[in-house]
Amino acid sequence: MIALATCSTVIRVAIRAWKGRFWLTEDVTVCLAWTCFIAMTIGYICVTDTLYRVSEVGNSDMPPYQGFQEDTVFVLKIFFPNTLLLWTTLWLVKLALLLQCRRLIDRQPRCLAVWWVIVGLTSLFYVGCVVSEFTSCHSLHAWFTFGGLYPD
Template identity: 45%
Template sequence: MVLTENYITARQVTAIGYTMIAITSFFCLIRFFLRFWKAGKFQIEDAFVLLSWVFFLVLAIDYIVVTPVMYRVTAFEAGRIPPYPTVEKDALFMVKIFFANTMLLWAALWSVKLSFLFLYRRLLEGLPNQLRWWWGIFIFTIVTFVSCVISNFTSCSSMHAWFTVGLCSTHRDTVAQIASLYYSFAVDVISDIMIMLLPVKLIWSLRLPITQKVSVGAIFCVGVGCIVIAIVRVIQIGMRANNDSTPSSSWLAFWGMIESGIAVIIGCLPAFAIIYRKSRNSRRGYGRGYRAMPSSYLHQREIPLPNTSISAGKSRLMASRNSTAASPVAKSGAIAVTQSVQVARDANFL
């Protein structure tokens, strides 16, 4: 299960771990600060983003803790250091960490997918045809996550072999581990593409200029970043393993922290864009609603009208709404002036 080849130093592994923890924590804190400051309501997609950050945090801390042990064990296997009393215990500790972190990586990635799905669900409410597609993609996402977990369990011939040092190293086990790597990559990318395409029809149907449609669509295409980093990760790990050996432990840790950390950051980005647009629209609405008209313009455009008493009583308003009588018809030769008022409500998303 352990490959003796390390392509980066222990310091580089821990450095990327601390760096990704700091960056993802910053993005999450800013996201939730803006959420409660501007929107004030915690949504289900926020819960999944928070969950993805927790999964990533545990994964990164595990890798940071296991890194010194990992390099000590690989140095022993390469013959660079003599045997030491706790070598078997250290190797088993490594196996347990990598077994758990493989599933933590998928849990972080799939939590971000679910955050996007539940964000889109609120957009698609009232559109039955689109909601059918949503349910299909949701079920596909859950099924693929479960299948990835199963592939991790079956990467060794048995659970006893998994947690016994030296037993999970047959040709069958190596092939199963490589297959699990490529299978999880494939369903990861396919589900990302499906989720990104989900709101396309809705965005295209909006009555907006094409440039605004593109800008709105760009908000929901940030998942491209997840796809790109997933491709880079699987190429780097697969090429190093040459498809016939177990992937390097340090290389798995390095790219696992990068991919899961970037996924958490990408999960935060749509909220930044939506909160910004909502804040900008609110400022515009405030400016339009309370802009004062110059007094000179008012005096120049004055039209004398007879004194009219205006009643704003609730009873009269309700009576006029419930009345079914026809409007008075203007007398012959007179001009009848009617006034209609159209009230539009701008429903800000989120």
């Protein structure tokens, strides 16, 4: 997926540069989405081996090992920002598509009003996702504490 996302982003930017319409707002949002996607995948790649070890302990395929709790906290510390990066990537792609559609309806006031409603709702849903990330646990400290997500 890294190769596919990189190729499509590079091709998009190259075509825009070749056509002389370079760095439109939607191009910037696509490049930002690609950057967030790459950061998210790097996080997942860094945590993959640790996640498999922790999962094996959770599935009772392996007994708890020295450093198991630290590995679990490491996984949590990667997954928290990765969730935010996932949502940011998705919403930046949505924004890029909305910005591209706006140029098609620029001279139609009714369609433009509907477009603004869609942009507002999309923004509101993104804010809701971010807020839910921070409020889904009883405290942020619990997010990054072994066993903090499911206190006894």
